[in-house]
Amino acid sequence: DEVTAAVLARHPCALTDERCPAAAAARERRPVLVADLAAAPAAAAHLGVGPGDPVAALVAVPVATEPGGRPAAVIVAASDRPGALDPEAVAFVQHLADVAGVGLEAERREASRREAERRLAEMNVRLEERVRERTADLAAAYRELEAFAYSVSHDLRAPLRALDGFSLALLEDYGEALDETGQDYLRRIRAAAQRMAALIDDLLTLSRVSRREMAVAEVDLGALARQVLADLRAAEPGRRVRARVAGGLTARGDPHLLEVALRNLLDNAWKFTRGREDARITVGARRRGGETVYYVRDNGAGFDPRYADKLFVPFQRLHDAAEFPGTGIGLATVQRIVHRHGGRVWAEGGPGRGATFYFTLPTNGGG
Ligand SMILES: Nc1ncnc2c1ncn2[C@@H]1O[C@H](COP(=O)(O)OP(=O)(O)OP(=O)(O)O)[C@@H](O)[C@H]1O
Ligand SMILES: [Mg+2]
Structure with a gap:
């Protein structure tokens, strides 16, 4: 050990140095044995080994992190006896070099793994920042758009009211001046104006549903459903509909929004069972996979x-407006409400086989 250290301490040199056994080992990627330094004066001079020095022979073995690869270091072993370093000694130093190479490689890998980890963490932070920024931008743009849609819808109502009012006045005060066809045109203008007003009202409802602050509370969905059904019966006392609302239907959510959602679903169930003698509407819930799935089922016209x-x-409708009137905004409203509660909503049905609308409300605590 002392001998090796002595050689190395005296020995800083360039890889290209022709006289240096260590440089040669690194260059040629193989062990270089100097069996007798006395017989290699150039090397001895280069290493500063003079007479009286305890270094008489040496072997230089490159240390590579992979077999035959670029050396990362050179191990030099020396002896004070010329000719003492036989092939067995060289093989031993080679073995040491191999072990050192494996160690260096492991260290290199660990360092590059740590570096990769560090870079990944850094990228994640930057990515999260960007997602946050983009989300905030999007949310702001969305709010702006919503506000715009709201004010446009709102402002459209006034001219529409004028259109409706003045066409009524025209019909009433100057109706005689017009023939049947003229009066029919006026009536159509009024009908169109009223239909547009209804559309705008629905759009405003949809918009309010998105903009309203949520106030989450315990909600008795069963009581809400029974109230809505009672309203529907009162509005159409002539219809015979068997309605069943399951007991214990509670949820956590915004009471007003949940009422709007239920009202739309029950409106539809009521409307699309119109043609049936034995109309049936069921409101219930099931536990499924750790969450509560609520449903509104009817045995009405169904859908494809x-x-x-x-x-x-x-505005997507599958049924003829003459048979089942509506603007096609009800279920879009239901979906927004359910989404605002973090839930899902979906429909099942078949033509003539009725329809079932399902929804979940994770604010319920069920996940
Ligand atoms: N219970 C149901 N049975 C069969 N089809 C349905 C049912 N509910 C909705 N649909 C279909 O989905 C369409 C969209 O429903 P949605 O409630 O959004 O609109 P709408 O009832 O036609 O009009 P609005 O609710 O705006 O007055 C309906 O036009 C109908 O084709
Ligand atoms: Mg509807």
Whole structure:
């Protein structure tokens, strides 16, 4: 050890140095044995080994992190006896070099793994920042758009009221001046104006549903459903509908929004069972996979299940407006309300086989 240290301490040199056994070992990627330094004066001079020095022979072995690869270091072992370093000694130093190479490689890998980890963490932080920024931008843009849609809808109402009012006045005060066709045109103008007003009102409802602050509380969905059904019966006392609302239907959510959602679903159930003698509407809930799935089921006209997703798109309707009137905004409103509660809503049904609308409300604590 002392001998090796002595050689190395005296020995800083360039890889290209022709006289240096260590440089040669590194260059040629193989062990270089100097069996007798006395017989290699250039090397001895280079290493500063003079007469009286305890170094008489040496072997230089490159240390590479992979077999035959670029050396990362050179191990030099020396002896004070010329010719003492036989092939067995060289093999031993080679073995040491191999072990050192494996160690260096492990260290290199660990360092690069740590570096990769550090860079990944840094990238994650930057990515999260960007997602946060983008989300905030999007939310702001969305709010702006919503506010715009709201004010446009709102402002459209006034000219529409004028249109409706003045066409009524025209019909009443100057009706005689017009023939049947003229009066029919006026009536159509009024009907169109009223239909547009209804559309705008629905859009405003949809918009309010998105903008309203949520106030979450314990809600008795069963009581709400019974109230809505009673209203529907009162509005159409001639219809015979068997309605059943399951007991214990509670949820956590915004009471007003949940009422709007239930009202839309029950409106539909009521409307699309119109043609049935034995109309039935059921409101209930099931525990499924740790969450509560609420449903509103009817045995009415049903719909083509291929379009089950389309129903929730604003103004998408699958039924003829003459047979089942509506603007097609009800289910879009339901979907927004359910989404605001972090839930899902979906529909099942078949033509003539009725429809079932399901929804979840994770604010319920069920996940
Ligand atoms: N219970 C149901 N049975 C069969 N089809 C339904 C049912 N509920 C909704 N649909 C279909 O989905 C469409 C969209 O429903 P949605 O409630 O959004 O609109 P709407 O009832 O036609 O009009 P609005 O609710 O705006 O007055 C309906 O037009 C109908 O085609
Ligand atoms: Mg509807």
